[in-house]
Amino acid sequence: MSDQIKFIVDSLNKEPFRKNYNLITFDSLEPMQLLQVLSDVLAEIDPKQLVDIREEMPEQTAKRMLNLLGILKYKPSGNATDMSTFRQGLVIGSKPVIYPVLHWLLQRPNELKKRAYLARFLIKLEVPTEFLQDEIVADTNKQYEELMETFKTLHKEYEQLKTSGFSTAEIRKDISAMEEEKDQLIKRVEHLKKRVETAQNHQWMLKIARQFRVEKEREEYLAQQKQEQKNQLFHAVQRLQRVQNQLKGMRQTAADAKPESLMKRLEEEIKFNLYMVTEKFPKEIENKKNELHFLQKVVSEPAMGHSDLLELESKINEINTEVNQLIEKKVMRNEPIEGKLSLYRQQASIISRKKEAKAEELQEAKEKLASLEREASVKRNQTREFDGTEVLKGDEFKRYVNKLRSKSTVFKKKHQIIAELKAEFGLLQRTEELLKQRHENIQQQLETMEEKKGISGYSYTQEELERVSALKSEVDEMKGRTLDDMSEMVKKLNSLVSEKKSALVSVIKELRQLRQKCQELTQECDEKKSQYDSCAAGLESNRSKLEQEECLQEESRYHYTNCMIKNLEVQLHCTTDEMKAYISSDQEEKRKAIREQYTKNIAEQENLGKKLREKQKVVRESHGPNMKQAKMWRDLEQLMECKKQCFLKQQSQTSIGQVIQEGGEDRLIL
Numbered sequence: 257m258s259d260q261i262k263f264i265v266d267s268l269n270k271e272p273f274r275k276n277y278n279l280i281t282f283d284s285l286e287p288m289q290l291l292q293v294l295s296d297v298l299a300e301i302d303p304k305q306l307v308d309i310r311e312e313m314p315e316q317t318a319k320r321m322l323n324l325l326g327i328l329k330y331k332p333s334g335n336a337t338d339m340s341t342f343r344q345g346l347v348i349g350s351k352p353v354i355y356p357v358l359h360w361l362l363q364r365p366n367e368l369k370k371r372a373y374l375a376r377f378l379i380k381l382e383v384p385t386e387f388l389q390d391e392i393v394a395d396t397n398k399q400y401e402e403l404m405e406t407f408k409t410l411h412k413e414y415e416q417l418k419t420s421g422f423s424t425a426e427i428r429k430d431i432s433a434m435e436e437e438k439d440q441l442i443k444r445v446e447h448l449k450k451r452v453e454t455a456q457n458h459q460w461m462l463k464i465a466r467q468f469r470v471e472k473e474r475e476e477y478l479a480q481q482k483q484e485q486k487n488q489l490f491h492a493v494q495r496l497q498r499v500q501n502q503l504k505g506m507r508q509t510a511a512d513a514k515p516e517s518l519m520k521r522l523e524e525e526i527k528f529n530l531y532m533v534t535e536k537f538p539k540e541i542e543n544k545k546n547e548l549h550f551l552q553k554v555v556s557e558p559a560m561g562h563s564d565l566l567e568l569e570s571k572i573n574e575i576n577t578e579v580n581q582l583i584e585k586k587v588m589r590n591e592p593i594e595g596k597l598s599l600y601r602q603q604a605s606i607i608s609r610k611k612e613a614k615a616e617e618l619q620e621a622k623e624k625l626a627s628l629e630r631e632a633s634v635k636r637n638q639t640r641e642f643d644g645t646e647v648l649k650g651d652e653f654k655r656y657v658n659k660l661r662s663k664s665t666v667f668k669k670k671h672q673i674i675a676e677l678k679a680e681f682g683l684l685q686r687t688e689e690l691l692k693q694r695h696e697n698i699q700q701q702l703e704t705m706e707e708k709k710g711i712s713g714y715s716y717t718q719e720e721l722e723r724v725s726a727l728k729s730e731v732d733e734m735k736g737r738t739l740d741d742m743s744e745m746v747k748k749l750n751s752l753v754s755e756k757k758s759a760l761v762s763v764i765k766e767l768r769q770l771r772q773k774c775q776e777l778t779q780e781c782d783e784k785k786s787q788y789d790s791c792a793a794g795l796e797s798n799r800s801k802l803e804q805e806e807c808l809q810e811e812s813r814y815h816y817t818n819c820m821i822k823n824l825e826v827q828l829h830c831t832t833d834e835m836k837a838y839i840s841s842d843q844e845e846k847r848k849a850i851r852e853q854y855t856k857n858i859a860e861q862e863n864l865g866k867k868l869r870e871k872q873k874v875v876r877e878s879h880g881p882n883m884k885q886a887k888m889w890r891d892l893e894q895l896m897e898c899k900k901q902c903f904l905k906q907q908s909q910t911s912i913g914q915v916i917q918e919g920g921e922d923r924l925i926l
Contacts, residue, residue: 260359260800267362268293272300287349291317294354297361298324302372318347327375328368330360331794356797364789377407416775472747528618536615
């Protein structure tokens, strides 16, 4: 519980709450303040919950919080009775109810915000069936459900885009770069159009260039088809050679095979199979059954302790000693016939064991041969997939080795030529350095001579003019080749784009499958994580509740026991004092005894009861006259009230007559 409160306080002190609580101040909050804290946390998850609970009825506050907690799928621990206590605790702001809710909410705020946001659009409004009979209401409800489904799909796409790894900044950067490249290409195309428009018959030239590009693409497509057909032809030839080799091997085996050898081989296989079926396999099955029976027996027996193991070891030692004694007795008898039989038995057992061993070796060799054949076929398939060629065998391998030898001789010759060219390159490089040095010296002498003649910079200016003229001729030539280069570059770009597209098709398919698998795994992971979090929160709340209940029970039991002990001590003390006073011969001590006090109280109560019975008797006797007298008094009161009313009426009325009272009677004189 303390860890829970500490986590709540730490979370409330952070953003966006900033409550500045500590453990003492938080624990000393009033129920209304605690409910306000819970309302603020719920308002952070759902802004509609931002309410001051002082301006709200307690029933409305509890209903609002219970509705949101139900949407967020909060499950309080316990059964139906605990649910009722949970509702009551939420109304009154009970700490054992509010603390687990705050702990659960502050553990997963982002997940709960998402759930509250989705609940605004995905909680379906239940329309009664009698209202759905109306066509307008039914159409509206159908549109509502369709909008809900579209929201689900859009939200899923949004989540997929969030988790896809593409950032908006990178996409915008790529778009801006592509737009810049597009603008540059548009400018270059316009510039080229302007240059082409000045030429004669430019439309015809463009048409010819377009047809040339189409034919070039068609030529590339046909070359690709030709290469594919060559590959198919090569594979077909290889397959034909392989089948021919297999046919040749089968013919050789059929030519070498005779009926006697075939029958002999079949008889050997039949004998081996009969031995395996009649002797080896039944023994192995019997051994496996015995082992299974023994294991079942071991499993069915109860668990053994250390003493049981010691007892079994002692029994095993005793049986071993008995076996050794029996062997010694048998050896002491020294019966010759039994000895010969034992010798034959030993030989038979040795032969049977050798037979079993050879059968096992043969079986292992067959299994190994099958595995090696499988591995060889796998390796052949792998090599065929990698380079599309078969593994060479026999004469083909010899031809391949001879070809490699000839290539190695050619390689050695080329290597020698390369070494000679490298040596010649070194000499030429040294010659170039010497010529550069001589050129620099001549250039310095020329500059000094120009300075002496007063025409310094003449040679430099002449070189610059030559260089500019050369550059101009190169630029003119480049301008002439620009259109061809552009068309060739466009073709290359188109071919590169088509190659990249064809290369990326399989990669994109695999990427889509992997993304789909990743999304499924992330969804499954989120579901498992939410299940784990809910289960962990429930278990944690149950554990804290059980710890709290056990602690309270033990504490109450401790206080109850102490109170009972104190009561028993007081009663024991009173009992000892009473016994002393009762046994004592002193009259004063006896009077102090509880027994004397109780007898005195009993006598007083008996006298009081006697007086009350007498009083009751008097009351019963005077009850009738007293009731009659009370009735007369009530009648008198009614009569006086009536006279009062008459007197008041007389004063309020006009003087119609005169009332005279004589002899207790009233007379009206008109």
